[in-house]
Every structure is written in C-alpha cells, then in structure tokens.
Amino acid sequence: MEGTPKSNKNAGTQRKTTTSIINNETIKKMKKRILLKENENLAQSIIELEQNQATNWGKVDNLLNECGLNVQNITSWTDIDSLLLKDFQFPKATIEFNLDALGIRTQYEQAKKIYYDNLRGTQYAIEVTAERIEEIKEEQRVYVTNQNQIDVIAYAEKLVESVNKLNSLGIRIDVNGILDCSTLFKSEARGSVAVNERNLFLDVQKII
Numbered sequence: 001m002e003g004t005p006k007s008n009k010n011a012g013t014q015r016k017t018t019t020s021i022i023n024n025e026t027i028k029k030m031k032k033r034i035l036l037k038e039n040e041n042l043a044q045s046i047i048e049l050e051q052n053q054a055t056n057w058g059k060v061d062n063l064l065n066e067c068g069l070n071v072q073n074i075t076s077w078t079d080i081d082s083l084l085l086k087d088f089q090f091p092k093a094t095i096e097f098n099l100d101a102l103g104i105r106t107q108y109e110q111a112k113k114i115y116y117d118n119l120r121g122t123q124y125a126i127e128v129t130a131e132r133i134e135e136i137k138e139e140q141r142v143y144v145t146n147q148n149q150i151d152v153i154a155y156a157e158k159l160v161e162s163v164n165k166l167n168s169l170g171i172r173i174d175v176n177g178i179l180d181c182s183t184l185f186k187s188e189a190r191g192s193v194a195v196n197e198r199n200l201f202l203d204v205q206k207i208i
Helices: 024-030 040-066 077-085 095-102 105-119 130-139 147-168 175-181 197-204
Strands: 034-038 141-144 185-187 193-195
Touching: 034 147, 034 197, 040 105, 040 130, 077 095, 077 105, 095 105, 130 141, 141 147, 147 175, 147 185, 147 193, 147 197, 175 185, 175 193
Parallel strands: none
Antiparallel strands: 034 141, 185 193
16 A cells, blocks of 8 residues: 655655755855854754654654555654555554554554654655755855955954964063954963954844
C-alpha cells in the first residue's frame, strides 16, 4: 500500500533533500558586502539538529517501508494512521488488533516512538545537503552593504592598527582615553586595543 498525504501549505516548504537558495545573483551581491558578524556556534547547532532529525527521519522511513508505506510528505502522525486505515482488514477492531493482523505492529510502534520522541513538529527530510549546510551558515552571517558602513569599519580597524603599532614602537598611548571616547573599542592585553565587534555591529546598523 502506498500513499502520499497532502502537505499542509501553511507548514512551510517540505523537502526530502534540501536545495539551496544561493544562486549566481546572490553570489554577485555577496561580493559587494563585508562580513560583519558570523554566529558560527548557532549555525553549527542548527546543522547538528537538522542532521539528527534527518537520521531519525531515515529510521522512521525504513520502518514505515517495512509496513508497506511509502511516505515523503507528512505533517503529523495522523497522516500515517490515515494511510494504514485503508488496509485494515477489521475496521471495527482496535488499531493494535489490525496491526497484529498485518504483522507490522512492532515496526509501527518503533517508528511512532522515534517520531514522538524526536520529530514531532518537524519537516520530513532524510538528508541535509551541502547546499543546506551553507544556507544555514549564511543565515547566521551579518553583512554591511553601503559605503558609509564600510568606511566606519575600515576607519575603526585602521585606528586600532595604528594605536597598537605605536605601542609596539614604544610610543605610549592612553588606551583608557580611547575607550572613554567610544564604545567601538575594547582593551586587550599589554595595553593594546581591539574593535568591540558587538558594539560595532549595533552602531553600524544605525548608519544609512
């Protein structure tokens, strides 16, 4: 018995293997931007979460295949039960009785447990592609796009470079004075300064 329940249009795009939204036009635009911030830890957490979900969906998929079901787009476990009901030999009997009659109760219960323990509310996908991984990383990157924003970053980095160079040459710079002037900077070891990326991110977003 085979079937594919109708997908819920409001549940978002469902995919067996995820494709990328990054095309040539996007790449061209990316070349005109400067990466300001990248949350690598969050991106990695999302990647690992989706990979774990894909592994579990694969297990559910294999177990349901043993039950004679070929499902790719499901929005809830109710979809599975609806497909099974079509082949139940004893419509008035319990679902457990019918599963035993079909010889698939063990596979059904294993698949259901994996689903409710790990997959409830997730989209069906048994693979996280390289394109999807890059898409996740890109979602956690923040860019600046206009010249004023670019100039602020360039001048801030140049100032830090100049102050630290003077310090290395033996010219004493009042680092505290620099810190008092702007929150764009933070102190580092041995009297050096660095760009405060968090504050720079917040300030740059205000520049048109």
